[in-house]
Amino acid sequence: MTRKQRRLTIIGSAGVVLGVAVGLVLFALSGDITLFKTPTDVVEHGASPDARLRIGGLVEKGSVIRNESNASVRFEVTDTVNRVPVTYTGLLPDLFREGQGVVVEGQLEPDGIFKADSVLAKHDERYMPKEVVDSLKAQGVWEGESQQAQK
Structure with a gap:
C-alpha cells in the first residue's frame, strides 16, 4: 500500500467514524427536541x-x-x-x-x-x-x- 492510499484510507475511516458519531448524537437528542x-x-x-x-x-x-x-x-x-x-x-x-x-x-x-x-x-x-x-x-x-x- 502506497503512502497516498494509506492516507486516503485513514481519512475515509475518520470520516465514517465522524458520521456515525454525529448520527448517534442526533438520534439521542431527537427525543429531547x-x-x-x-x-x-x-x-x-x-x-x-x-x-x-x-x-x-x-x-x-x-x-x-x-x-x-x-x-x-x-x-x-x-x-x-x-x-x-x-x-x-x-x-x-x-x-x-x-x-x-x-x-x-x-x-x-x-x-x-x-x-x-x-x-x-x-x-x-x-x-x-x-x-x-x-x-x-x-x-x-x-x-x-x-x-x-x-x-
Whole structure:
C-alpha cells in the first residue's frame, strides 16, 4: 500500500467514524427536541399528539380560571390573532398574570387543549422568543425598545 492510499484510507475511516458519531448524537437528542410555535402556528397547522411543544405569547385577558381544590389553572395563550387554551397543574411563577408574556411547554391534547407541564412567565417583551416578538410587531402590539424608552 502506497503512502497516498494509506492516507486516503485513514481519512475515509475518520470520516465514517465522524458520521456515525454525529448520527448517534442526533438520534439521542431527537427525543429531547422541543419545537417552538406561536398560537397561530398551532391553530393553523396543528401538532402531532406525541410532539412536545413550546407555545409563546400573551396570557389572554379575562381567561385565567383557577381551581383551588387541585391547584390547577386554565388560561389562553394568544398572539392577538389566535388563541390556544392551556391547562396547568402546579405552582405558577410570581410574574404570571393576564396580559403578560408567557412560554408554556407540554403537549397538545387531541381535544385541542394544550396540557402544560412547565410555565415560564416573562416580566417584559425583552425576553420573548424572536418568533413571538416578530408576530407582535407585525400586529402593532409590540411594546419593545422604542415604546419602553418613551415611558
